[in-house]
Amino acid sequence: MRTKKLHAKRRPILEKIVVPFTLVAIIVFSVLSGGEADVQLIDKIVAVVNDDIITLSELREITVPYLKKMKARYSVNYDEAQIKETESRILDQLIDEKLVRQEVVRLKIVVSEKEVTMGVEDMMKNTNLSEDQFKKALAEQDITMEEYREQMKNEMERLRLLDAEVKSKVQVKEKEIESYYKEHMDNFNTPPEVRLQQILLMIPPGASEQEISQIRGRAEEIVQKIKKGEDFTSLARLYSQDSSAATGGDIGFFKQGELMPAINEVAFSLYIGEASSVIQTSAGFHIIKVLEKRERQKMTEEERNKEIWDILYTKNMDDMFKQWLKELRRKSFIEISL
Numbered sequence: 001m002r003t004k005k006l007h008a009k010r011r012p013i014l015e016k017i018v019v020p021f022t023l024v025a026i027i028v029f030s031v032l033s034g035g036e037a038d039v040q041l042i043d044k045i046v047a048v049v050n051d052d053i054i055t056l057s058e059l060r061e062i063t064v065p066y067l068k069k070m071k072a073r074y075s076v077n078y079d080e081a082q083i084k085e086t087e088s089r090i091l092d093q094l095i096d097e098k099l100v101r102q103e104v105v106r107l108k109i110v111v112s113e114k115e116v117t118m119g120v121e122d123m124m125k126n127t128n129l130s131e132d133q134f135k136k137a138l139a140e141q142d143i144t145m146e147e148y149r150e151q152m153k154n155e156m157e158r159l160r161l162l163d164a165e166v167k168s169k170v171q172v173k174e175k176e177i178e179s180y181y182k183e184h185m186d187n188f189n190t191p192p193e194v195r196l197q198q199i200l201l202m203i204p205p206g207a208s209e210q211e212i213s214q215i216r217g218r219a220e221e222i223v224q225k226i227k228k229g230e231d232f233t234s235l236a237r238l239y240s241q242d243s244s245a246a247t248g249g250d251i252g253f254f255k256q257g258e259l260m261p262a263i264n265e266v267a268f269s270l271y272i273g274e275a276s277s278v279i280q281t282s283a284g285f286h287i288i289k290v291l292e293k294r295e296r297q298k299m300t301e302e303e304r305n306k307e308i309w310d311i312l313y314t315k316n317m318d319d320m321f322k323q324w325l326k327e328l329r330r331k332s333f334i335e336i337s338l
Contacts (some may be wrong), residue, residue: 188307
């Protein structure tokens with residue numbers, strides 16, 4: 001069991017809560033066939049945060065779906081130690097949320113229903129969804145419109161708190177901008193870009209050497225068709241095995257270094273309108289064609305300084321928020337029993 005106390009002074013709430021509920025888990029007894037009692041844990045308090053509590057069920061409402069999602073995505077089974085570490089990390093986040101919410105209440109920060117409605121309407125506009133479509137999208141996530149409005153209200157109030165307590169006090173000095181530029185000078189020249197078409201013949205998992213050789217042979221045949229003047233777009237629609245086939249193989253712009261190394265080297269060496277020979281990667285056999293190129297561009301001093309200011313402002317705000325939260329924790333009564 002993880003038990004931790006952080007406090008400036010013990011809060012009166014601890015005297016007000018019903019003692020048996022705070023000190024022990026809620027349990028239920030079911031009589032087994034042998035006459036013995038089977039004690040089953042239903043819920044318990046895992047943290048006290050000033051005048052609020054966090055229960056095990058609240059914690060597991062978040063951790064269980066999270067762990068299931070991670071297991072499905074990465075095909076991993078979490079052992080008991082990993083589950084405990086995840087629960088501990090998420091509990092710390094819930095404690096921070098409680099502290100922030102308590103400050104919202106203490107400072108009497110209130111967002112009106114009209115402001116919430118405007119926020120919801122802005123979200124629908126940004127996502128290009130009608131009200132019915134928006135409600136349907138929420139329902140697919142098991143969220144009602146009322147629940148979403150409550151979430152938005154809480155988030156707007158949280159942001160208003162941070163505006164007053166953190167953002168308004170963040171500063172970025174000219175010396176910081178100059179120093180940052182000297183250390184990251186290369187980052188402020190836009191790298192060259194290339195727009196590509198692609199024909200991809202995939203290598204199936206577990207393919208034999210003979211099968212791979214046959215796929216390469218088909219790719220070489222397509223290269224010969226291109227050299228004879230056949231239309232790359234039509235060939236991509238006909239032969240390519242990736243999702244870009246529907247658009248004639250157009251996969252858009254890429255900055256230098258964003259592509260797989262084997263493709264990157266070829267892409268930036270071709271002329272506009274020129275097609276490559278067969279390129280093999282772990283994905284399969286590629287044939288690419290350059291549609292457009294954008295040369296390296298140097299940013300103006302004004303553009304550069306604005307971008308650096310944004311970077312430093314975000315960093316300084318994050319640092320100040322962490323410090324503010326650390327101080328809030330120091331002044332609060334926090335008891336963890338996990």
